[in-house]
Amino acid sequence: MTADTATGPGPGTGPDLALALDLDKLFAARLYAARARPYLATALFALHTVASRHVPTMAVDRHWRCYVSPGFVDRTTVEDLAGVWVHEVSHLLRDHHGRSDRVARERGLTGPGERLRMNIAADFEINDDVFGDGLVVPQGAVLPGALGLPVGNLMEDYLRWFQLGPRIQELAWLDCGSGADGLDREWDLGADGAHGLSEQQRDAVRFRVAQGITGRPGSAPSGWRRWAEEAFHPPQPWRQLLGAAVRSAVSAPGAGEDYVYGRPSRRSVSLPGVVLPSLRRRPPRVCVVIDTSGSVSDAELGSALLEVAAIARAVGGRRDLVTVVPCDAAAQVAHPLCRAEGIPLLGGGGTDLRTGFAKALSTQPRPDAVVVLTDGQTSWPDTRPPCRTVVGLFPRRYETGEYAEDDPDYVPDTPPDWARVVEIGSVPVAR
Template sequence: MDHETLGHETLDRDKPARDKLDRDKLFTARLLAARARPYLATALFALHAVESRRVPTMAVDRHWRCYVSPVFVDRTPVEELAAVWVHEVTHLLRDHPGRSDRYAARHGVDGRAERLRMNIAADCEINDDVFGDGLPRPAGAVDPQLLGLPPGELMEEYLGRFSLGPLPPGLAWLDCGSGADGLDREWDLGPGGAHGLSEQERDAVRYRVAQGITGAPGSAPEGWLRWADAAFHPPQPWRELLGAAVRSAVAAGGAGDDYTYGRPARRSTSLPGVVLPSLRRRPPRVTVVVDTSGSVSDAELGSALLEIAAIGRAVGGRRDLVTVVSCDAAANLVYPLCRAEGLPLAGGGGTDLRAGFARALRDRPRPDVVVALTDGQTPWPQRRPPCRTVVGLFPRPAGWREEDPEYVPDAPPEWARVVRIG
């Protein structure tokens, strides 16, 4: 029997085995993936495997179903299957379908070609640091180096750096499904299908994974650390939010009301011979309490100075009405904003912003708004101050102490308007 005949007989004999999904092998690979990347275990086991002969390899939908080709599982080593598990679940954790939809809407692009570009860009975001340490790089996996792109960037940044022109020859593009680029596939079960996760359940999985990455020391790559921090603190247009919060506070009813005879009230026309004063809003007074404790970096103090200048602009440019209090465990220095150039911010000890609030409220006239710029690692006043309060929080990972794993830092009080900076 020649080699060609032997090959056909071998294929025919193995055909029934390949027609049936080898779930033992598939789930062994998932367990290996969880052992190699323990911080992703919650997400890996949240995926529901669906056997499908229409899927080229493995693919996910936005509802956290993983569609698996029996032929692909049969021909792929267990270690490479583990790497594919991690690759696919990363698309969902990083919300690539939602980000693809937002990119398409923002740039007015869509269609299969653009969605393929989004899939490739998402693969580049993932594959620059997903392999190694027990997970081999699968054949045909796309990474930034393969396309001549720099590592460590996001999908949206990669989309602006390449087109679907000449691409490396022999490259096997993997179809990662609608869970990678947002384009529905014919094999998708859809939102009403079985075993899909609701939006709230998907968010809960992301939060648990982020908590596992940041809640205790580990060896997660830098990309995952950035993702986890963003999962706890979603990006916000914080400068606009901070300015809006200050403007809203100083515009509140009753803050800084005064009367003037410089412009008589319109009601005076109904009372001949009587001059009534008109109500005038005097410029608001703002006190900024800056956390200068040892846990706040020099870069954050520099950012605080920028925010102080922005606060001065938010109240109409009257810098003489903005006062700055530097505070660590005690209120240290008090300066008017007219000395903003070279404004000294003293401190470096522990943190207790209650002293800063007490100092701010002793001023006469009392401020209409108190703005606290801090990393949040501080006790807060027990009582609500008799003025509006805005808290600008510097970014921090979830708190963790070796001697007290249950430690949770005090959150800003409910009566404060909180804006996360950075």
């Protein structure tokens, strides 16, 4: 975490070989950190320390072991060590190793260079608000401003904003261990090594820390408070939920069913001379109503178009079965889905999705399910539509003033009970 070893002897060389780990100094720094951040005390004391001359400074693995360089401890002040303690345990609490593994799979990031980027991005997420208020910024701490990036963002965001280059070379010394980027190190003791925490024990530590944060509101930075809320209410993968909700709607009894005479009913044999139709499945049709009012951002409209394509996949890839209705205070034309990019999302005024529902239900053939993508700042129909309804909500927070409209006291109605509601947003991660 600090750059001291970048200019001094490397790990395993020089005078470091003759040093023993100063546990008194190291544990005094941990006590200092626990006093400065009492809500992290459970996590700090759950870490098991391992002396290692292979690590540049301090590093953690996913099993909650903390590998410590004796030379680093010897030349670092107690105050700086306290900051490093908090930094390293933050990697584990925020599941940076698991998140790095997911990002690597999703974006095809491979190799140690990409893992270094993940380590740097994870450090940016931690360091932008973890210090201060009794906890000093350790020497060499990596901050987003070093690359001209804004503060207050997640590791996944920072990864999109910088690449390996000349400015990153001076950070090549950085190594917070596999607990920060998910890549196993040669010094890791592994899952079967001594003093590692089981998955259940790790979850218990996170829960205790979250309890400490929520039990003393206002004593933790906003990033930690958001993390604690998500620890108590783990977010679910919304894209899978939305897809499941659409599939459930279009496969429900009555959806995509009609009577046809092409194949008479077997009951016709009991009524000579009478041909009875049979009930047959047909491909289900979906109408997507997209909120294009001024309160919906361009980024959210772009996300809505991506969801239209995902909805088409949920009904078997039949784009001819999907229509799209842009709607603000009035519904626009119902567009058949050829290419999601070609749908004109006109609007920008107020919001009244009741007109969108009316337009969707008047399309021919009538849809078997209606999917509404909105921020929720709208009036809803008074009666239940004659088909299944799924509402994808762009997240808004009333307590942060994101509900504005024209009235500062405006609070939108919640979606009706007859709709299946899924909150749309970025892939959820604990911060």
